[in-house]
Amino acid sequence: KNEVEQSPQNLTAQEGEFITINCSYSVGISALHWLQQHPGGGIVSLFMLSSGKKKHGRLIATINIQEKHSSLHITASHPRDSAVYICAGADLNQFYFGTGTSLTVIP
Amino acid sequence: GAGVSQSPSNKVTEKGKDVELRCDPISGHTALYWYRQSLGQGLEFLIYFQGNSAPDKSGLPSDRFSAERTGGSVSTLTIQRTQQEDSAVYLCASSSQQGAYGYTFGSGTRLTVV
Numbered sequence: 001k002n003e004v005e006q007s008p009q010n011l012t013a014q015e016g017e018f019i020t021i022n023c024s025y026s027v028g029i030s031a032l033h034w035l036q037q038h039p040g041g042g043i044v045s046l047f048m049l050s051s052g053k054k055k056h057g058r059l060i061a062t063i064n065i066q067e068k069h070s071s072l073h074i075t076a077s078h079p080r081d082s083a084v085y086i087c088a089g090a091d092l093n094q095f096y097f098g099t100g101t102s103l104t105v106i107p
Numbered sequence: 108g109a110g111v112s113q114s115p116s117n118k119v120t121e122k123g124k125d126v127e128l129r130c131d132p133i134s135g136h137t138a139l140y141w142y143r144q145s146l147g148q149g150l151e152f153l154i155y156f157q158g159n160s161a162p163d164k165s166g167l168p169s170d171r172f173s174a175e176r177t178g179g180s181v182s183t184l185t186i187q188r189t190q191q192e193d194s195a196v197y198l199c200a201s202s203s204q205q206g207a208y209g210y211t212f213g214s215g216t217r218l219t220v221v
Contacts (some may be wrong), residue, residue: 035212037144043198043212086150095140097150 023087111213132201
């Protein structure tokens with residue numbers, strides 16, 4: 001069993017839909033990252049969370065430390081949001097990566 | 108520089124050849140990490156450098172893989188006698204301190220072994 005589990009693995013949405021990607025972890029971490037990987041392989045760091053909620057534009061990330069769960073929400077989804085979204089738990093120099101959620105937003 | 112720079116962005120090599128991948132971290136970042144992502148797989152930790160300490164090499168998949176970091180800055184990941192299973196995107200990241208904060212990824216090197 002992976003230390004970090006993401007769901008769903010694949011997600012197809014219509015443009016404008018509200019999207020949620022979930023991440024659960026089973027290890028102790030000091031922070032949780034949400035990463036976005038585009039088809040070319042480049043990765044962008046979206047959020048780093050240690051508690052509560054963060055918002056950036058149409059993206060919202062939340063974390064519940066007690067339940068060891070985080071969610072990434074995308075409001076008013078757009079085709080340019082199509083990418084792989086990766087959840088990563090971090091503690092000291094150890095990172096635990098989920099296998100990613102592949103999102104496709106259809107116009 | 109403003110971000111973590113990796114070169115080359117794409118590399119195609121013949122099986123059995125050696126390759127060198129370069130990572131130029133954010134200036135002042137003491138921690139540097141190498142990961143790879145094979146087709147259809149998640150990110151896999153390879154090696155971690157922190158300042159002048161001995162690197163954590165626990166993720167290197169075989170002795171064909173090695174990495175060095177010169178002067179606490181630029182890092183080179185070397186793969187000797189490449190195999191087709193080495194084909195992957197190799198990602199570098201740097202951090203301003205050991206651990207989870209100020210962590211920035213490079214854009215990756217896509218390696219294809221033919």
